[in-house]
Amino acid sequence: MLRLLVWGAFVVALLYTGATLAFPYYQYIMMQGVVEEAADVGVAQLKVMRKGPWRDDAVLGEVATTVTTLIQARAKRVRLDLPPKRVRVSLEPDLFRVETNWEAEARLPGYSHRFHFRVEVKRLIGP
Numbered sequence: 001m002l003r004l005l006v007w008g009a010f011v012v013a014l015l016y017t018g019a020t021l022a023f024p025y026y027q028y029i030m031m032q033g034v035v036e037e038a039a040d041v042g043v044a045q046l047k048v049m050r051k052g053p054w055r056d057d058a059v060l061g062e063v064a065t066t067v068t069t070l071i072q073a074r075a076k077r078v079r080l081d082l083p084p085k086r087v088r089v090s091l092e093p094d095l096f097r098v099e100t101n102w103e104a105e106a107r108l109p110g111y112s113h114r115f116h117f118r119v120e121v122k123r124l125i126g127p
Contacts, residue, residue: 017108024104024115027078031100032119034074039098039121042067042089046096046125056091064089067098080104096123 042063049059068087075082080102088099101118 020108021106021113024106024117027080027104028115028117028119030078031071031075031080031102031117034071035098035100035119035121037074038067038070039096039123041070042098043096043123043125046091060089060091063091071098071100091125094125096125097121 045066046059046063049062050056052059054062067089068084071087072082072084082100082102086100086102088097090097090099097120099118099120101116104115104117106113106115
Protein backbone atom coordinates (compact mmCIF):
# COMPACT_ATOMS: atom_id res chain seq x y z
CA MET A 1 0.00 0.00 0.00
CA LEU A 2 2.81 2.40 0.85
CA ARG A 3 4.51 1.58 -2.43
CA LEU A 4 1.33 2.46 -4.36
CA LEU A 5 1.00 5.75 -2.49
CA VAL A 6 4.62 6.69 -3.20
CA TRP A 7 4.22 5.72 -6.85
CA GLY A 8 1.02 7.81 -7.11
CA ALA A 9 2.71 10.84 -5.54
CA PHE A 10 5.61 10.47 -7.97
CA VAL A 11 3.26 10.35 -10.97
CA VAL A 12 1.33 13.40 -9.76
CA ALA A 13 4.56 15.35 -9.20
CA LEU A 14 5.80 14.35 -12.65
CA LEU A 15 2.56 15.43 -14.32
CA TYR A 16 2.55 18.74 -12.45
CA THR A 17 6.16 19.44 -13.45
CA GLY A 18 5.49 18.52 -17.06
CA ALA A 19 2.40 20.73 -17.28
CA THR A 20 4.16 23.67 -15.64
CA LEU A 21 7.19 23.50 -17.92
CA ALA A 22 5.16 22.75 -21.07
CA PHE A 23 2.66 25.61 -20.78
CA PRO A 24 5.08 28.31 -22.10
CA TYR A 25 5.72 26.11 -25.14
CA TYR A 26 1.98 25.77 -25.66
CA GLN A 27 1.74 29.58 -25.64
CA TYR A 28 4.57 29.75 -28.18
CA ILE A 29 2.92 27.29 -30.55
CA MET A 30 -0.40 29.10 -30.31
CA MET A 31 1.24 32.48 -30.88
CA GLN A 32 2.91 31.25 -34.08
CA GLY A 33 -0.53 30.76 -35.59
CA VAL A 34 -1.75 34.08 -34.25
CA VAL A 35 1.15 36.01 -35.78
CA GLU A 36 0.67 34.18 -39.11
CA GLU A 37 -3.00 35.18 -39.11
CA ALA A 38 -2.20 38.76 -38.12
CA ALA A 39 0.34 39.02 -40.95
CA ASP A 40 -2.26 37.81 -43.45
CA VAL A 41 -4.79 40.34 -42.14
CA GLY A 42 -2.14 43.08 -42.27
CA VAL A 43 -1.17 42.33 -45.86
CA ALA A 44 -4.81 42.30 -46.96
CA GLN A 45 -5.47 45.63 -45.23
CA LEU A 46 -2.25 47.07 -46.63
CA LYS A 47 -3.21 46.19 -50.21
CA VAL A 48 -6.67 47.73 -49.79
CA MET A 49 -5.41 50.91 -48.12
CA ARG A 50 -2.64 51.47 -50.68
CA LYS A 51 -5.32 51.97 -53.31
CA GLY A 52 -6.44 55.07 -51.45
CA PRO A 53 -4.87 58.53 -51.34
CA TRP A 54 -2.92 57.93 -48.10
CA ARG A 55 0.86 58.02 -47.69
CA ASP A 56 2.74 54.82 -46.86
CA ASP A 57 3.52 55.92 -43.29
CA ALA A 58 -0.16 56.59 -42.55
CA VAL A 59 -1.11 53.26 -44.08
CA LEU A 60 1.56 51.43 -42.09
CA GLY A 61 0.40 53.12 -38.88
CA GLU A 62 -3.17 51.97 -39.40
CA VAL A 63 -2.10 48.44 -40.36
CA ALA A 64 0.26 48.25 -37.37
CA THR A 65 -2.56 49.24 -35.03
CA THR A 66 -4.85 46.56 -36.46
CA VAL A 67 -2.17 43.87 -36.31
CA THR A 68 -1.11 44.79 -32.77
CA THR A 69 -4.70 44.80 -31.51
CA LEU A 70 -5.38 41.40 -33.08
CA ILE A 71 -2.21 39.85 -31.62
CA GLN A 72 -2.89 41.25 -28.15
CA ALA A 73 -6.48 40.01 -28.15
CA ARG A 74 -5.45 36.51 -29.17
CA ALA A 75 -2.54 36.48 -26.72
CA LYS A 76 -4.99 37.04 -23.87
CA ARG A 77 -6.77 33.84 -24.88
CA VAL A 78 -3.65 31.84 -24.03
CA ARG A 79 -3.05 33.84 -20.82
CA LEU A 80 -0.15 35.84 -22.25
CA ASP A 81 0.20 39.51 -21.35
CA LEU A 82 1.79 41.07 -24.42
CA PRO A 83 2.37 44.85 -24.31
CA PRO A 84 2.07 46.78 -27.60
CA LYS A 85 5.78 47.59 -27.63
CA ARG A 86 6.52 43.85 -28.00
CA VAL A 87 4.80 43.76 -31.40
CA ARG A 88 6.72 45.22 -34.33
CA VAL A 89 5.29 45.73 -37.79
CA SER A 90 7.58 46.88 -40.58
CA LEU A 91 7.25 47.48 -44.27
CA GLU A 92 10.10 47.14 -46.72
CA PRO A 93 9.77 47.66 -50.49
CA ASP A 94 8.52 44.10 -51.21
CA LEU A 95 8.25 42.65 -47.71
CA PHE A 96 5.78 42.96 -44.85
CA ARG A 97 7.14 41.77 -41.52
CA VAL A 98 5.39 41.11 -38.20
CA GLU A 99 7.53 40.23 -35.19
CA THR A 100 6.80 39.71 -31.54
CA ASN A 101 8.78 38.52 -28.55
CA TRP A 102 8.03 37.84 -24.91
CA GLU A 103 9.27 36.12 -21.81
CA ALA A 104 7.49 33.46 -19.80
CA GLU A 105 8.39 32.02 -16.44
CA ALA A 106 7.73 28.52 -15.18
CA ARG A 107 7.76 28.32 -11.41
CA LEU A 108 8.13 25.12 -9.48
CA PRO A 109 8.74 24.83 -5.75
CA GLY A 110 12.40 25.70 -5.32
CA TYR A 111 12.99 26.29 -9.05
CA SER A 112 12.13 28.97 -11.57
CA HIS A 113 13.00 29.05 -15.25
CA ARG A 114 12.61 32.00 -17.61
CA PHE A 115 11.87 31.29 -21.28
CA HIS A 116 12.49 33.78 -24.11
CA PHE A 117 10.31 33.42 -27.21
CA ARG A 118 10.30 35.19 -30.57
CA VAL A 119 7.96 34.78 -33.54
CA GLU A 120 8.58 36.49 -36.87
CA VAL A 121 6.48 36.24 -40.01
CA LYS A 122 7.40 37.69 -43.41
CA ARG A 123 5.05 38.13 -46.33
CA LEU A 124 5.97 39.14 -49.86
CA ILE A 125 3.93 42.01 -51.22
CA GLY A 126 3.13 42.00 -54.90
CA PRO A 127 2.48 45.09 -56.99
